[in-house]
Amino acid sequence: MSSEHGKRKLTRRQLIGSTLAATGALAAGEAILPGFAAELDAASPAALEEENKVILFQGDSITDAGRNRRHAGPNNPGAMGRGYPFLIGSWLLATKNDPELKVYNRGISGHKVPDLQKRWQKDTIDLKPGILSILVGVNDIWHKLNGRYEGTVADYEKGFNELLEQTRKALPETRIVICEPFVLRCGAVNDKWFPEFDERRAAAKRVAEKAEATWVPFQETFDNAVNDAPAKYWAGDGVHPSMAGHMRMTIAWLRAIRD
Amino acid sequence: MSSEHGKRKLTRRQLIGSTLAATGALAAGEAILPGFAAELDAASPAALEEENKVILFQGDSITDAGRNRRHAGPNNPGAMGRGYPFLIGSWLLATKNDPELKVYNRGISGHKVPDLQKRWQKDTIDLKPGILSILVGVNDIWHKLNGRYEGTVADYEKGFNELLEQTRKALPETRIVICEPFVLRCGAVNDKWFPEFDERRAAAKRVAEKAEATWVPFQETFDNAVNDAPAKYWAGDGVHPSMAGHMRMTIAWLRAIRD
Numbered sequence: 025m026s027s028e029h030g031k032r033k034l035t036r037r038q039l040i041g042s043t044l045a046a047t048g049a050l051a052a053g054e055a056i057l058p059g060f061a062a063e064l065d066a067a068s069p070a071a072l073e074e075e076n077k078v079i080l081f082q083g084d085s086i087t088d089a090g091r092n093r094r095h096a097g098p099n100n101p102g103a104m105g106r107g108y109p110f111l112i113g114s115w116l117l118a119t120k121n122d123p124e125l126k127v128y129n130r131g132i133s134g135h136k137v138p139d140l141q142k143r144w145q146k147d148t149i150d151l152k153p154g155i156l157s158i159l160v161g162v163n164d165i166w167h168k169l170n171g172r173y174e175g176t177v178a179d180y181e182k183g184f185n186e187l188l189e190q191t192r193k194a195l196p197e198t199r200i201v202i203c204e205p206f207v208l209r210c211g212a213v214n215d216k217w218f219p220e221f222d223e224r225r226a227a228a229k230r231v232a233e234k235a236e237a238t239w240v241p242f243q244e245t246f247d248n249a250v251n252d253a254p255a256k257y258w259a260g261d262g263v264h265p266s267m268a269g270h271m272r273m274t275i276a277w278l279r280a281i282r283d
Numbered sequence: 284m285s286s287e288h289g290k291r292k293l294t295r296r297q298l299i300g301s302t303l304a305a306t307g308a309l310a311a312g313e314a315i316l317p318g319f320a321a322e323l324d325a326a327s328p329a330a331l332e333e334e335n336k337v338i339l340f341q342g343d344s345i346t347d348a349g350r351n352r353r354h355a356g357p358n359n360p361g362a363m364g365r366g367y368p369f370l371i372g373s374w375l376l377a378t379k380n381d382p383e384l385k386v387y388n389r390g391i392s393g394h395k396v397p398d399l400q401k402r403w404q405k406d407t408i409d410l411k412p413g414i415l416s417i418l419v420g421v422n423d424i425w426h427k428l429n430g431r432y433e434g435t436v437a438d439y440e441k442g443f444n445e446l447l448e449q450t451r452k453a454l455p456e457t458r459i460v461i462c463e464p465f466v467l468r469c470g471a472v473n474d475k476w477f478p479e480f481d482e483r484r485a486a487a488k489r490v491a492e493k494a495e496a497t498w499v500p501f502q503e504t505f506d507n508a509v510n511d512a513p514a515k516y517w518a519g520d521g522v523h524p525s526m527a528g529h530m531r532m533t534i535a536w537l538r539a540i541r542d
Binding site: 089090099101102104106107110111113114115117118119121122123127249252253254257266267268269270271272275 | 382
């Protein structure tokens with residue numbers, strides 16, 4: 025860990041105290057469910073207490089989630105889609121009470137790592153996020169299984185690393201959050217996806233570790249969810265989460281970012 | 284209170300124990316934020332433990348929230364819009380883990396009480412909801428201020444009472460939730476709205492009491508919210524809530540339904 029990165033972390037931790045103080049004010053004003061606001065507000069990114077209050081969600085269709093691309097945002101419900109970026113953004117805006125907090129979604133359906141690379145400067149670097157969340161990988165294998173793409177696991181890892189290096193160089197202060205690619209065993213997902221899909225998950229984790237990024241273990245989230253309801257309840261086609269699935273992702277993301 | 288209604292309430296209370304037991308299972312499986320799932324799951328409608336697991340949101344544009352009316356639902360993110368019905372539905376589906384739970388949105392932008400009356404049989408009664416949530420009233424005054432409608436406060440109360448009587452007669456077991464009409468003092472909302480808007484809120488509350496419905500005090504929700512951030516943060520035009528505003532409504536609705 026670079027000393028600069030370590031200093032950033034320390035700053036965040038030091039600021040948790042003020043976050044909790046703000047929670048108390050919220051509980052007094054709004055009389056939200058006892059404990060509820062406190063728990064999730066404690067889970068809010070302490071980095072948002074710092075100067076840069078821009079959160080950007082990047083990825084493919086799971087992130088896109090039907091957003092209206094004619095609206096650029098920030099904080100525009102149409103521009104946020106109907107998935108975890110909308111749910112996370114709504115929660116943070118409702119509990120941080122901060123007019124400077126700006127949430128963007130730039131996920132685009134069908135995109136793989138090479139697609140993100142092509143639009144990274146305009147759609148990521150130029151927005152100068154304080155927190156950058158990335159979920160990419162399912163199309164990198166899905167399109168390959170469909171014969172529309174040739175990229176290997178090594179290509180995925182290499183391109184993903186390059187994206188992160190470009191980001192660290194341009195935005196050294198940004199907190200990067202890497203979301204684990206995940207699938208459920210139903211719909212379009214069959215045995216042909218394995219073991220390569222697991223290898224790609226492992227590659228994503230190595231990328232996250234190399235970049236000193238926060239890791240959101242979405243595969244574990246859904247592996248646990250199938251103990252509570254059938255796989256198709258969480259994602260009909262095994263790839264695109266239902267309303268229930270997106271809310272489980274929201275909870276997992278907020279938990280991961282708390283640390 | 285009729286003895287039949289009293290019996291229904293008792294049944295719900297008796298079932299809270301099993302709801303909390305389910306919470307424990309959820310916490311063990313998903314390892315959600317400690318306390319978070321328990322708090323909101325305790326806030327979930329215990330009525331959902333009963334046979335009829337259909338939740339219907341009815342109202343105007345605040346409920347509609349840009350839903351795609353070509354999709355009927357249930358549990359279809361496009362059909363749910365980008366407001367409190369989507370947020371509440373997502374939360375309940377993610378925590379109840381129940382494939383029989385069906386959430387519908389039938390709000391239509393611009394609608395007043397007389398508009399709901401015209402489509403009540405098809406859009407409400409025929410769906411046979413176990414929980415019916417209604418938010419209507421802001422257009423009844425807004426369109427009057429614009430010279431497009433003549434209805435008085437008494438007309439609003441009379442028509443709203445008739446809606447509820449029709450509902451109780453057709454669906455005696457349905458839990459009815461009446462949401463308080465609300466405005467924020469910004470955007471399109473000026474002094475001309477008062478005191479008539481307050482009289483209409485009071486009328487809605489009388490309707491709720493007469494129907495023995497659950498009351499969701501949304502005006503109080505937003506009166507408290509403006510202590511935390513400016514009015515326009517919660518609803519730019521004073522009528523249609525932002526992402527933050529819809530999440531505050533979600534929390535208020537879940538709290539109200541818990542009792």
